[in-house]
Amino acid sequence: MSIWNLGSINVDLVYRVPHLPQAGETLAATGFQRGLGGKGANMSVAAARAGARCVHLGAVGRDGRWTVERLMEYGVDTRLIAEMAEATGHAIIAVDESGENSIILHSGANRALDARSLADQLEGAADGDWFVTQNETNAQQETAQVASRRGMKVAYAAAPFEADAVRAVLPVLDLLILNAVEAAQLARALGVAPGRLPVRDVVITKGSKGSVWIETDTGTETTVPALPVEPVDTTGAGDTFTGYLLAGRDRGMPMEQALRLASKAAALMVTRHGTADVIPDLKDVQDMTL
Template sequence: MAVWNLGSINIDNVYRVPHLPAPGETLGATEFSQGLGGKGANMSVAVARAGARIAHIGAIGRDGKWTAERLMEYGVDTRRIAELPDHATGHANIAVADDGENQIVLYSGSNTAISEQMIGVALAEASPGDTFLIQNETNGQRVGAEMAKQLGLKVVYAAAPFEAEAVRDILPFIDLLVLNQVEAGQLEEALGSPVHALGIADVVVTLGADGCLWLGPSGNEVHVPALAVTPVDTTGAGDTFTGFLVAGLDRGMPMRQALDLATQAGALMVTRLGTADVIPDLKEIEDARFG
């Protein structure tokens, strides 16, 4: 099996600050680093680190060649990443406070210049039973989801950054929806229906320090508790969770086992400063000896 991720690729500029800046405040950073990021890239790295085969569908500018090379180093198939010379690579300016909270300014760049043809050429190599993963930092989600369903792929949608209309647009194609508690509330308000009644086989709602809630196909609700850790940086933790969850399912794990693995990966991730470059692998999770 394999995972096909239509996802963003960003250059992350990370600034360490004593606290998140208030409106109008000029705040000096104590540290600066640059690395690979973007929700899509983070998830692709997480899927690879979790031991599943992953192909990334995306786009970069000339300034982002190193990001594709970095993805390849982490085990991601990068042959479906296009270089678009007329676009800048997406990037994010990230402020990380001493308490682990973050604030992000995002520029989409080449992430929203992905053509239908690029998606179609990539998915032509997919097999029935593979997984198609999408987020909201690129264009082409509906086109890709529709193609994927026609080809017999399972569609997983991580609904972030949250847009209710984006969810509504691809609702008929979703097999697994992953979103946080705030996003779940916003979606219920926008659609006038609880998330467990949207006709989606599986919904996973992440609850931060309270773990996550799985709403299964037979109406069952399973709470998976969080693991006690001291957070350093929450950036990328949700993407790590989703990537490990998708990889676990793609590798044939039952949902509960995949959720346990994803919870462990997310817990370890928040103890690290950075994004894609510090996502843990299976051995690191095993060495952490959670539980």
């Protein structure tokens, strides 16, 4: 089977800082890295490194050709990535000494996708393949609907959070992944608790407190604890979790087993500086001991 990911591709500009800047404050960075990022690219790399076949649907500008080459090096199928007149998306990321971050995004080519072309690209998908998207591109709703009609399983990672974006794809979702803050925001916006959403599986991530899987058909909630590690950089941990979770499900793992694998991968990820370029591969995760 395969995972088809409609997702962003960004150039990450990462600055190490003593603390996250306040309004009006100027800080001297203690370090700088440029790397591959974007929630979509991170998830594709994670899924590929977890052993899945992952096809990336997205776009870059001419300045981002190196990002496509990097994705290919990491095992992602890049043949459907378009090159646009717009500049490649980028993110300015500040990471403090405790590993917390703040991020400014410029969408660029990520928001210039053509919905009709994306629908045509899904012609190569098979019944039962996974389709996943996030809120860093355009054409999410249209492409998710096409995927659902083709018999694909549809997952949505609800970040950056917008209630209307989630509402638009809810009718076709099989799996919704969001963090605790996003879950609370969605409940307020829709007036519906996560466990009563019209989605079979809802996963709420809670950082160092682990994750909760809600089977809405039965109302059963399963908590999967996080692994105790000392974080140095939380950037990309949630994307790593999602990519590993989908890869596990694509390989036929039961949900709880896939969640435990994803939790382990995310825990290892936060012990590393960087984003897509440092996402652990499956052997790293399997060999991880605490």
